[in-house]
Amino acid sequence: MSEVFVTGASILKVDRYYENNIIDLAIGAISGLAEEISIVHPDILILANAYSESTTEQVLLSEKIASSLGLRVPAIRTEQGDASGGSAIFTAYSFLKSGIAKSVLIVGAEKLSDFPTNHLNDILAENLDEEYSYRIGMTQSSYAALQMKLYMKTYGVGYDYFAEWPYQMHKNASENHYAYLKFQVDKDTIMKSQIISDPIRLFDTAARADGAAAILLTNGELARKFSESKVKVENVYGSSFGYSMRELVAVREAWLPWRDFKPNFIEIHDSYSVIAAMILDEIGFERGKSLYNIADSQVNLSGGLKARGYPGGATGVYQLAEAYMQLTGTFKGKRAKNAERGAVVSTDDLGKVAYTIGLSR
Amino acid sequence: MKILPPKIWRNKETQYSLTATQCQSCGAYTFPPRHVCNKCGSFKVTKKKLSGKGTLITFTYTHQVRTGFERDAPIYFGLIRLDEGIEIVAPLVDVDEEPKEGARVEAVFRKLRVDSHNGLIEYGTKFRLIDNEQRN
Numbered sequence: 283m284s285e286v287f288v289t290g291a292s293i294l295k296v297d298r299y300y301e302n303n304i305i306d307l308a309i310g311a312i313s314g315l316a317e318e319i320s321i322v323h324p325d326i327l328i329l330a331n332a333y334s335e336s337t338t339e340q341v342l343l344s345e346k347i348a349s350s351l352g353l354r355v356p357a358i359r360t361e362q363g364d365a366s367g368g369s370a371i372f373t374a375y376s377f378l379k380s381g382i383a384k385s386v387l388i389v390g391a392e393k394l395s396d397f398p399t400n401h402l403n404d405i406l407a408e409n410l411d412e413e414y415s416y417r418i419g420m421t422q423s424s425y426a427a428l429q430m431k432l433y434m435k436t437y438g439v440g441y442d443y444f445a446e447w448p449y450q451m452h453k454n455a456s457e458n459h460y461a462y463l464k465f466q467v468d469k470d471t472i473m474k475s476q477i478i479s480d481p482i483r484l485f486d487t488a489a490r491a492d493g494a495a496a497i498l499l500t501n502g503e504l505a506r507k508f509s510e511s512k513v514k515v516e517n518v519y520g521s522s523f524g525y526s527m528r529e530l531v532a533v534r535e536a537w538l539p540w541r542d543f544k545p546n547f548i549e550i551h552d553s554y555s556v557i558a559a560m561i562l563d564e565i566g567f568e569r570g571k572s573l574y575n576i577a578d579s580q581v582n583l584s585g586g587l588k589a590r591g592y593p594g595g596a597t598g599v600y601q602l603a604e605a606y607m608q609l610t611g612t613f614k615g616k617r618a619k620n621a622e623r624g625a626v627v628s629t630d631d632l633g634k635v636a637y638t639i640g641l642s643r
Numbered sequence: 644m645k646i647l648p649p650k651i652w653r654n655k656e657t658q659y660s661l662t663a664t665q666c667q668s669c670g671a672y673t674f675p676p677r678h679v680c681n682k683c684g685s686f687k688v689t690k691k692k693l694s695g696k697g698t699l700i701t702f703t704y705t706h707q708v709r710t711g712f713e714r715d716a717p718i719y720f721g722l723i724r725l726d727e728g729i730e731i732v733a734p735l736v737d738v739d740e741e742p743k744e745g746a747r748v749e750a751v752f753r754k755l756r757v758d759s760h761n762g763l764i765e766y767g768t769k770f771r772l773i774d775n776e777q778r779n
């Protein structure tokens with residue numbers, strides 16, 4: 283069976299791109315891999331995108347991107363809400379492992395900044411079940427707020443516990459060249475920020491914006507054509523569970539095979555401060571105390587969805603690109619110490635599905 | 644916002660009478676109803692109308708809502724344990740004072756939203772507090 287390597291990665295700053303549509307962003311990210319794809323012609327293109335039907339009234343985007351690039355290859359899109367990125371990586375990994383492809387170009391792209399908040403809330407609510415939860419007017423933040431109240435009660439923690447997360451994420455993002463919210467914030471500002479869905483405040487939510495990231499995955503033979511230090515994809519696992527108020531079973535199950543991996547750093551999908559805590563609790567941090575240890579444990583050195591920014595279904599591709607850059611010492615931001623092994627946890631915004639990716643150099 | 648009659652029609656049992664499915668193998672309820680049990684995977688399920696009575700586990704007060712729900716904002720959403728043992732999330736209505744965890748609640752039939760183009764109204768289930776006493 284072939285081994286799988288990350289051969290190149292390129293990301294755009296997460297931002298508001300009023301002048302550019304989704305194809306512009308995708309091409310912009312891929313152009314950062316111009317040299318790599320001139321040497322290794324991708325056998326397959328995979329687009330990770332969650333919301334294009336609602337945000338850009340577009341389908342068949344993977345073909346449009348491939349044909350723009352002159353790539354006459356199979357081009358597919360993976361959609362699993364915010365976990366679209368993770369599912370694209372899982373798909374690409376499977377193609378390479380099986381030998382169906384020798385190289386796969388993954389591009390994650392999403393446009394979220396064209397809309398007023400309430401309209402975007404409506405689009406993101408498409409993640410909920412159609413016949414009941416969507417119709418009663420639920421929002422993702424209402425759901426996360428209920429999870430947060432249960433968490434507070436279960437572990438006897440107050441709001442100040444959750445403020446640790448945005449505090450650290452903004453600190454990390456302030457060094458990240460590609461971050462959307464590149465500034466630090468004090469805990470008082472966090473704890474007095476606007477209430478979105480009590481007890482969730484503005485600083486507990488992800489910074490929704492536009493973005494695109496691209497990654498070239500190849501088999502070992504093609505990876506040897508590049509002189510840069512090689513980053514190996516050790517494996518990709520996934521799980522689906524469904525709504526659960528008190529635990530994230532899909533995250534726990536997708537993490538299980540990594541329990542002895544001991545990554546030096548990790549990128550998780552922190553759609554809300556409480557979801558960050560629940561993910562960390564499921565991947566081996568001390569339950570109910572995970573947010574107290576984040577400064578030392580090298581979690582989300584990018585600044586996470588909170589401050590690097592949240593580009594919807596492209597997020598998982600960003601996470602993998604950032605992990606690759608950490609392992610090759612090319613990340614333009616806070617660097618991981620002893621970066622030998624990294625992990626990515628890509629989930630939807632409420633943790634119903636999860637993909638876990640382990641990398642080593 | 645688009646409200647389409649076929650979608651409302653096929654959804655009538657879920658929204659109008661809070662119907663779930665119950666598994667004949669393991670007894671678990673699935674809501675919204677599906678023709679399969681989400682606990683054990685059995686396809687032997689029967690429809691069952693839920694009582695609509697339950698206990699409030701916790702709640703949130705949502706200020707930032709969705710397009711089409713601005714007139715209701717801010718909205719209370721409660722996590723409710725129905726007497727059948729299953730948990731659902733639902734909007735709370737007629738709330739005069741801050742809800743208390745442990746309060747008894749019951750389902751009521753209310754307007755959910757109005758189509759801004761054709762004026763069609765969608766109705767469904769919300770919950771109200773029967774007695775608002777703290778129980779733990």
Ligand SMILES: [Zn+2]
Nearest residue numbers: 666669680683
């Ligand atoms: Zn069953």
